[in-house]
Amino acid sequence: MGSDVEIEVSAADRARLEAIVAAPSSLQKHVWRARIILLSADGVGTMAIARRAGVAKPTVWRWRERFRAEGIAGLVREKSRPPGIAPLPAEIVDQVVSLTGEPPPGEATHWTVRAMAKTVGVSRASVQRIWRAHGLQPHRWKTFKLSKDPAFATKLRDIVGLYVDPPAHAVVLSVDEKSQIQALDRTQPGLPIKPGRLGTMTHDYKRHGTTTLFAALNVLEGTLIGRCMARHRHQEFIRFLNAIERAVPAGKVIHVILDNYATHKHPKVRTWLVRHPRFVFHFTPTSGSWLNAVETFFATLTRRRLKRGVFRSIVELQAAINRFIEAHNHDPKPFVWTADPERILHSVRRGNQTLETIH
DSSP, X not given: OOSOOOOOOOHHHHHHHHHHHHOTTSOHHHHHHHHHHHHHHTTOOHHHHHHHHTOOHHHHHHHHHHHHHHTHHHHHSOOOOOOSSOOOOHHHHHHHHHHHTSOOSTTOSSOOHHHHHHHHTSOHHHHXXXXXXXXXXXXXXXXXXXOOOTTHHHHHHHHHHHHHSOOTTEEEEEEEEXXXXXXXXXXXXXXXXXXXXXXXXXXXXXXXXXXXXXEEEETTTOOEXXXXXXXXXXXXXXXXXXXXXXXXXXXXXXXXXEOOOGGGGOHHHHHHHHHOTTEEEEEOOTTOGGGOTHHHHHHHHIIIIITTOOOSSHHHHHHHHHHHHHHHHHSOOOOOOOOOHHHHHHHHHHHHHHHHHHO
């Protein structure tokens, strides 16, 4: 249909077409189809209609013919089309899903799209669709660690109890050290972020030494006591305990939650505890340092200040950490524990059963 044709539109059809054009809820494809018919009825030429509607001439011809054959119903109805890609047989889908759960051939550790497509004899897009439909992501993995501590349940309930219902006239502190914090300087200056471009930073760096951050998070207030030290032996830990002793008002019992690092259990540390009876240590289960609330602060410190930081000396690194702690203490937020300990115990039991079944 390569020439202009005369389109006759009744008054009722014109009113309905104009309503489609005027309605804000109309689909845009319906709007420009209705405009094509209205302009054709007004005697506007094909080229002019194509320019106004922003379409090609064959499109104008097609929708004129559709209107002549089916009326307005043909403008708002999409013609059914056969699928462009025939669905894969169920046997192929089952084969891909089954193979994904098995080790790939050769020395590879996991399946890739290309390897699976080559093995099964389908396209890479088909493999991607099957994996997406079944929630399979062989390129990703998660780490885990189940505690083997025989007193896991007792220690879990003890620590969660301190978080949820702390004793009266007491301070609950989550204590740990973040060791081997490197003062890294970049070999070249980076470029700042700008519209359309990411900030840049060289992949290589210069090392200027390391420091260790000892930190104690007050669970109720959210404030932090922090000290940067050169090493993380029992001597430095005792110095940090003395700093806590000076910072916490007299008359308050100090409940300290900490992990099973050997420094925390050193004989000289135990002797120090005898001389300071208001300190009560609560050790997390082995492989259960995630119970220590101060780990959340360490993660924030790494993400917000250390990972992209540029430090030309240990002193500069320590000063940046101290400023970060000071800013944190200006707007502290109490630590709120939300996980149900019974659900944690159930998950640990289920994990141990699964491991026993596999091995």
